Amino acid sequence: MADTTGSEMKSGSFMLEKSAKIFVAGHRGLVGSAIVRKLQDQGFTNLVLRTHSELDLTSQSDVESFFATQKPVYVILAAAKVGGIHANNTYPADFIGVNLQIQTNVIHSAYKHGVKKLLFLGSSCIYPKFAPQPIPESALLTGPLEPTNEWYAIAKIAGIKMCQAYRLQHQWDAISGMPTNLYGQNDNFHPENSHVLPALMRRFHEAKANNADEVVVWGSGSPLREFLHVDDLADACVFLMDQYSGFEHVNVGSGVEVTIKELAELVKEVVGFKGKLVWDCTKPDGTPRKLMDNSKLASLGWTPKISLKDGLSQTYEWYLENVVQQKQ
Numbered sequence: 001m002a003d004t005t006g007s008e009m010k011s012g013s014f015m016l017e018k019s020a021k022i023f024v025a026g027h028r029g030l031v032g033s034a035i036v037r038k039l040q041d042q043g044f045t046n047l048v049l050r051t052h053s054e055l056d057l058t059s060q061s062d063v064e065s066f067f068a069t070q071k072p073v074y075v076i077l078a079a080a081k082v083g084g085i086h087a088n089n090t091y092p093a094d095f096i097g098v099n100l101q102i103q104t105n106v107i108h109s110a111y112k113h114g115v116k117k118l119l120f121l122g123s124s125c126i127y128p129k130f131a132p133q134p135i136p137e138s139a140l141l142t143g144p145l146e147p148t149n150e151w152y153a154i155a156k157i158a159g160i161k162m163c164q165a166y167r168l169q170h171q172w173d174a175i176s177g178m179p180t181n182l183y184g185q186n187d188n189f190h191p192e193n194s195h196v197l198p199a200l201m202r203r204f205h206e207a208k209a210n211n212a213d214e215v216v217v218w219g220s221g222s223p224l225r226e227f228l229h230v231d232d233l234a235d236a237c238v239f240l241m242d243q244y245s246g247f248e249h250v251n252v253g254s255g256v257e258v259t260i261k262e263l264a265e266l267v268k269e270v271v272g273f274k275g276k277l278v279w280d281c282t283k284p285d286g287t288p289r290k291l292m293d294n295s296k297l298a299s300l301g302w303t304p305k306i307s308l309k310d311g312l313s314q315t316y317e318w319y320l321e322n323v324v325q326q327k328q
């Protein structure tokens with residue numbers, strides 16, 4: 001019988017099924033690639049992976065025939081239209097439309113073709129703009145959303161609700177994890193459309209390489225954000241697949257928040273840029289604060305391991321080897 005109360009049903013069978021077929025959707029992205037690395041490290045041998053051009057998840061008929069022929073046993077849904085504050089604000093139709101299509105197609109076909117368990121990934125932006133801090137899972141749908149990402153947030157909330165509805169009606173094991181702001185290798189370093197951390201890493205790196213005097217940072221610098229290294233997130237996803245089968249979504253964060261100004265200073269130090277910061281206050285700050293309450297996941301037995309300082313250094317090394325050197 002499916003758990004609809006929010007109390008946790010521990011299954012523990014996922015880790016024992018190392019040859020079970022697992023579809024990791026979005027395996028070339030920041031999150032999907034980290035999940036693939038983690039699963040491979042743990043000895044999983046039967047991953048089914050499709051690039052965007054091999055399988056467009058917005059196509060209902062293609063998704064349906066993929067599940068009908070491949071019949072995966074487990075699904076981790078890490079494919080989505082993703083971007084930072086500017087991209088979310090500029091392409092609202094894509095953020096709501098593409099995400100609703102991808103998640104609806106994948107969740108429905110996975111259920112229909114007998115997938116044993118599915119993990120859907122949302123985001124901390126599902127919570128109200130002025131949610132209590134740290135934000136508990138119960139804050140969902142208790143107030144208005146942050147306008148810069150409400151379209152994406154509405155799609156993600158629909159994903160959580162779809163997993164809950166399928167659990168209620170079909171006793172199907174679909175769970176949802178809500179990651180905080182993530183970073184790490186394979187991030188998107190686009191100058192405008194990326195999230196703050198990769199955007200600043202690239203901007204400081206290019207300023208240092210060009211002997212520039214200053215770097216422009218968006219907004220006031222006062223918003224607070226919680227950052228989690230993507231390898232920690234991947235570890236948490238595998239943990240949830242193995243240990244959690246509850247109705248309620250689960251926050252996945254680091255518990256540590258910094259202001260954007262503090263983040264900018266940290267990235268500047270890691271990159272070794274010596275110039276000054278200039279704040280562009282014409283750019284939006286977004287939500288003032290979004291520290292998640294991670295006690296639910298901690299009580300299940302999972303905590304993060306990678307500090308922001310170590311994670312930043314590791315990510316910059318990866319950036320130098322894989323982005324900068326590839327261009328040369």
Ligand SMILES: NC(=O)C1=CN([C@@H]2O[C@H](COP(=O)(O)OP(=O)(O)OC[C@H]3O[C@@H](n4cnc5c(N)ncnc54)[C@H](OP(=O)(O)O)[C@@H]3O)[C@@H](O)[C@H]2O)C=CC1
Pocket residue numbers: 025026027028029030031032051052053055056057058077078079080081082102121122123124178179180181182183186187188195
């Ligand atoms: N990055 C972050 O800070 C956070 C991310 N998340 C969530 O984690 C998940 C993964 O995000 P992240 O790894 O950062 O995103 P990325 O943009 O790095 O990766 C997303 C992946 O999805 C694929 N994809 C997108 N559209 C389609 C499509 N129509 N068909 C098939 N594949 C598609 C992309 O392929 P291609 O590039 O070829 O289009 C890409 O491989 C998302 O659900 C996101 O909401 C949650 C909180 C924070």
Ligand SMILES: C[C@H]1O[C@H](OP(=O)(O)OP(=O)(O)OC[C@H]2O[C@@H](n3cnc4c(=O)[nH]c(N)nc43)[C@H](O)[C@@H]2O)[C@@H](O)[C@@H](O)C1=O
Pocket residue numbers: 082083084085086088123124125148149152180181182192193194195196197199200217218219223225260283284285286287
């Ligand atoms: C994970 C989460 O990410 C998004 O929300 P966000 O946390 O607001 O995302 P962000 O990383 O883009 O910005 C964080 C802060 O940083 C400031 N900032 C400074 N300078 C740059 C800069 O150069 N680029 C960006 N992007 N931001 C900058 C920026 O002004 C803001 O105050 C959601 O849309 C949604 O995608 C989501 O779920």
